[in-house]
Amino acid sequence: MFRYESLEDCPLDEDEDAFQGLGEEDEEIDQFNEDTFGSGAVDDDWQEAHERLAELEEKLPAAVNEQTGNGERDEMDLLGDHEENLAERLSKMVIENELEDPAIMRAVQTRPVLQPQPGSLNSSIWDGSEVLRRIRGPLLAQEMPTVSVLEYALPQKPPQGPEDDRDLSERALPRRSTSPIIGSPPVRAVPIGTPPKQMAVPSFNQQILCPKPVHVRPPMPPRYPAPYGERMSPNQLCNVPNSSLLGHPFPPSVPPVLSPLQRAQLLGGAQLQPGRMSPSQFARVPGFVGSPLAAMNPKLLQGRVGQMLPPAPGFRAFFSAPPPATPPPPQQHPPGPGPLVQNLRSQAPMFRADTTHLHPQHRRLLHQRQQQNRNQHRNLNGAGDRGSHRSSHQDHLRKDPYANLMLQREKDWVAKIQMMQLQSTDPYLDDFYYQNYFEKLEKLSAAEELQGDGPKKERTKLITPQVAKLEHAYKPVQFEGSLGKLTVSSVNNPRKMIDAVVTSRSEDDETKEKQVRDKRRKTLVIIEKTYSLLLDVEDYERRYLLSLEEERPALMDERKHKICSMYDNLRGKLPGQERPSDDLFVQIMCIRKGKRMVARILPFLSTEQAADILMTTARNLPFLIKKDAQDEVLPCLLSPFSLLLYHLPSVTVTSLLQQLMNLPQSAAAPAPSNPHLTAVLQNKFGLSLLLVVLSRGEDLQSSDPATESTENNQWMQVMFMATRELLRIPQAALAKPISIPTNLVSLFSRYVDRQKLNLLETKLQLVQGIR
Amino acid sequence: MNYMPGTASLIEDIDKKHLVLLRDGRTLIGFLRSIDQFANLVLHQTVERIHVGKKYGDIPRGIFVVRGENVVLLGEIDLEKESDTPLQQVSIEEILEEQRVEQQTKLENEKLKVQALKDRGLSVPRADTLDEY
Numbered sequence: 001m002f003r004y005e006s007l008e009d010c011p012l013d014e015d016e017d018a019f020q021g022l023g024e025e026d027e028e029i030d031q032f033n034e035d036t037f038g039s040g041a042v043d044d045d046w047q048e049a050h051e052r053l054a055e056l057e058e059k060l061p062a063a064v065n066e067q068t069g070n071g072e073r074d075e076m077d078l079l080g081d082h083e084e085n086l087a088e089r090l091s092k093m094v095i096e097n098e099l100e101d102p103a104i105m106r107a108v109q110t111r112p113v114l115q116p117q118p119g120s121l122n123s124s125i126w127d128g129s130e131v132l133r134r135i136r137g138p139l140l141a142q143e144m145p146t147v148s149v150l151e152y153a154l155p156q157k158p159p160q161g162p163e164d165d166r167d168l169s170e171r172a173l174p175r176r177s178t179s180p181i182i183g184s185p186p187v188r189a190v191p192i193g194t195p196p197k198q199m200a201v202p203s204f205n206q207q208i209l210c211p212k213p214v215h216v217r218p219p220m221p222p223r224y225p226a227p228y229g230e231r232m233s234p235n236q237l238c239n240v241p242n243s244s245l246l247g248h249p250f251p252p253s254v255p256p257v258l259s260p261l262q263r264a265q266l267l268g269g270a271q272l273q274p275g276r277m278s279p280s281q282f283a284r285v286p287g288f289v290g291s292p293l294a295a296m297n298p299k300l301l302q303g304r305v306g307q308m309l310p311p312a313p314g315f316r317a318f319f320s321a322p323p324p325a326t327p328p329p330p331q332q333h334p335p336g337p338g339p340l341v342q343n344l345r346s347q348a349p350m351f352r353a354d355t356t357h358l359h360p361q362h363r364r365l366l367h368q369r370q371q372q373n374r375n376q377h378r379n380l381n382g383a384g385d386r387g388s389h390r391s392s393h394q395d396h397l398r399k400d401p402y403a404n405l406m407l408q409r410e411k412d413w414v415a416k417i418q419m420m421q422l423q424s425t426d427p428y429l430d431d432f433y434y435q436n437y438f439e440k441l442e443k444l445s446a447a448e449e450l451q452g453d454g455p456k457k458e459r460t461k462l463i464t465p466q467v468a469k470l471e472h473a474y475k476p477v478q479f480e481g482s483l484g485k486l487t488v489s490s491v492n493n494p495r496k497m498i499d500a501v502v503t504s505r506s507e508d509d510e511t512k513e514k515q516v517r518d519k520r521r522k523t524l525v526i527i528e529k530t531y532s533l534l535l536d537v538e539d540y541e542r543r544y545l546l547s548l549e550e551e552r553p554a555l556m557d558e559r560k561h562k563i564c565s566m567y568d569n570l571r572g573k574l575p576g577q578e579r580p581s582d583d584l585f586v587q588i589m590c591i592r593k594g595k596r597m598v599a600r601i602l603p604f605l606s607t608e609q610a611a612d613i614l615m616t617t618a619r620n621l622p623f624l625i626k627k628d629a630q631d632e633v634l635p636c637l638l639s640p641f642s643l644l645l646y647h648l649p650s651v652t653v654t655s656l657l658q659q660l661m662n663l664p665q666s667a668a669a670p671a672p673s674n675p676h677l678t679a680v681l682q683n684k685f686g687l688s689l690l691l692v693v694l695s696r697g698e699d700l701q702s703s704d705p706a707t708e709s710t711e712n713n714q715w716m717q718v719m720f721m722a723t724r725e726l727l728r729i730p731q732a733a734l735a736k737p738i739s740i741p742t743n744l745v746s747l748f749s750r751y752v753d754r755q756k757l758n759l760l761e762t763k764l765q766l767v768q769g770i771r
Numbered sequence: 772m773n774y775m776p777g778t779a780s781l782i783e784d785i786d787k788k789h790l791v792l793l794r795d796g797r798t799l800i801g802f803l804r805s806i807d808q809f810a811n812l813v814l815h816q817t818v819e820r821i822h823v824g825k826k827y828g829d830i831p832r833g834i835f836v837v838r839g840e841n842v843v844l845l846g847e848i849d850l851e852k853e854s855d856t857p858l859q860q861v862s863i864e865e866i867l868e869e870q871r872v873e874q875q876t877k878l879e880n881e882k883l884k885v886q887a888l889k890d891r892g893l894s895v896p897r898a899d900t901l902d903e904y
Binding site: 400402403404405406410411414415417418 | 780782785786802804805806807808813815
């Protein structure tokens with residue numbers, strides 16, 4: 001014990017005496033002592049000893065109980081009591097849970113514990129985790145004691161015939177070295193945190209000697225009508241003492257793993273209570289067990305409220321254990337298949353009205369498919385006529401001895417997790433395309449129905465299910481007994497990994513290139529910000545529909561505000577005395593995304609603002625055209641511009657035309673060349689815009705003869721100049737416009753003579769025939 | 772029963788025969804017995820099928836537990852159409868031999884290519900040495 005490896009380990013010289021003293025002690029102590037190496041060290045001793053003690057402890061209450069009568073009943077009670085204790089102990093012990101990831105659990109725990117509430121639909125998603133947690137405790141605990149129950153009750157019946165082909169599916173648990181006496185702590189073959197296990201029964205070859213052959217009546221055969229009534233929550237179910245939820249499901253002679261079909265057959269055979277159930281009902285059950293959702297959907301779709309729906313996992317655990325021995329409370333439903341169906345129908349829906357955003361169409365599809373399956377099952381399990389209805393798939397399943405290794409409960413568990421991932425507080429935000437797709441489908445089918453002979457399908461109202469936004473204040477994990485606050489980094493409380501410091505560079509260091517790049521980046525940022533504003537503004541319409549009356553003015557204000565900010569972003573915020581420079585706008589327009597964005601923004605702007613944009617565009621058009629050479633996105637602007645033009649007064653149109661063609665203010669001698677106009681005309685967008693402007697001008701002229709003479713004059717002047725310019729341009733240089741307004745011929749006919757008109761016509765291809 | 776139409780859920784695939792392609796290129800065929808939320812798979816009576824050209828060979832593997840992240844794709848095998856294949860099944864030894872030969876020729880071609888590029892002064896960066904996208 002005190003062998004030191006090196007000198008350094010030796011105590012200081014001062015302690016030499018002590019050391020020597022220790023050394024002496026050393027010799028006295030027999031290192032190869034009894035406790036460590038001798039008889040005291042045999043491993044299983046303590047376990048056996050413990051169990052013997054436990055046995056003793058249990059015998060006493062058992063002896064007491066026996067005196068009161070009904071030995072079997074009391075065994076069950078005892079079982080219940082012990083199991084209850086165990087359950088409590090275990091549930092305290094259970095630290096980790098497959099669903100106890102705080103990120104998920106947080107969402108789950110804020111839900112109130114399931115209580116029977118009239119008028120609310122309870123969901124298995126929310127309660128399943130809690131139920132699972134609770135169920136797993138008692139259920140897992142029961143593996144040990146229930147094994148012992150079976151061992152005590154040796155097989156009374158001869159093994160049944162159909163067992164032969166089930167032998168392969170027996171999954172015998174490994175032999176345990178300990179005797180599983182009731183009340184002893186279970187030896188864990190699997191760690192606590194594993195997902196729900198199938199409740200398996202070990203083979204009866206296990207030699208478990210029990211000194212006292214206590215006869216335990218095998219658990220009552222399954223009775224499917226809910227003995228506790230539908231109104232009990234699974235938590236209550238689990239905590240009910242003497243419940244056979246806690247007891248072992250199968251009668252002793254039943255091998256551990258069965259497909260639901262086989263199970264059902266067996267249970268039907270083992271039934272002791274005549275008249276209650278018939279094998280066909282049993283056989284039907286697996287089908288129903290497999291389709292809880294089918295049961296749920298009619299509920300949801302029909303909007304039935306007020307049903308107490310215990311969670312599915314709770315029920316399924318309930319189901320895989322037979323209903324308890326206690327007689328069922330009076331049911332309002334008729335006996336026979338009624339209660340069976342009703343109970344399964346009353347399982348909690350996998351979907352909850354406010355926890356899923358599955359579109360009703362989607363749900364309808366789901367429902368339809370389930371009905372098909374259900375019908376299949378019904379046919380399948382109908383009396384006598386089994387062979388013909390069974391599909392080959394079912395055949396395979398039947399012959400496949402390894403089928404259904406994954407329990408329905410486990411499948412539900414996985415499905416539940418997947419469903420949880422689908423929940424969202426704002427389905428439009430999270431699943432935009434899904435929502436839109438199904439809305440489109442709905443509209444299509446609605447349109448079709450209108451055309452057709454009338455509504456055939458049931459029309460489900462659109463439920464907008466949303467999870468309420470749960471605000472949880474994150475409380476960081478605190479360790480008990482620690483000094484100070486230990487920080488635990490988790491998804492809710494991330495730790496800063498990198499200390500990123502933003503350093504601003506001085507102006508001198510930057511090269512020209514960098515400046516350009518920075519400027520471009522800034523423009524990109526502005527575009528992005530404006531785009532988010534635009535998306536919000538576009539979304540307001542939908543929000544109007546969803547919002548309440550009082551909220552609407554606020555929404556309107558928000559919208560206006562956003563539109564203003566958008567405009568400011570486009571034109572530059574600081575107006576100054578006169579109009580701000582076009583620079584920012586031009587920069588934005590040089591970028592493809594910017595152009596598209598402007599096209600989308602235009603409808604929201606006021607007329608003056610939009611006109612301003614249009615003017616700026618026209619002014620800088622050649623530059624923009626040059627920049628657009630690669631993207632060719634400018635034509636997207638044509639349609640909003642033309643829409644705008646129809647609202648513009650004559651003055652604006654005139655000045656616009658001037659800008660477009662870069663015509664001098666006075667009708668002085670024309671410049672030798674007009675590169676501005678050339679550029680405009682050579683570009684598709686430019687030419688189209690020009691034509692639209694001309695057309696609009698013409699409309700104004702012709703429609704309103706009583707306009708101001710000044711305006712008229714201005715327009716005429718501009719037109720003269722315009723036509724002069726147009727005549728000068730060679731035809732080959734012209735682009736092909738997107739659309740040619742029809743009134744241009746009449747326009748030009750005012751200002752030019754016949755010859756030139758013809759020229760213009762051919763040039764601009766104004767006459768339809770010439771192409 | 773169909774839990775969630777329109778979603779990718781493996782629940783309906785349980786107890787059916789599947790072909791699973793793994794990230795390392797292996798092809799496994801087996802009955803899908805169990806899944807979990809990460810798409811970890813439990814395959815039963817699994818067979819690893821090696822394909823070389825028109826031939827294939829099966830190596831029986833028993834029970835496979837595959838971690839979900841290693842699955843590239845999986846698909847259900849139609850049991851009726853399973854035998855309807857132009858491929859020829861050969862013995863394990865033969866297919867392994869074929870595979871070895873194929874790998875060898877591939878390596879040699881690769882070497883020639885790299886050499887040719889090197890001669891021209893170019894170099895092909897190897898995927899494992901790339902640390903940028």
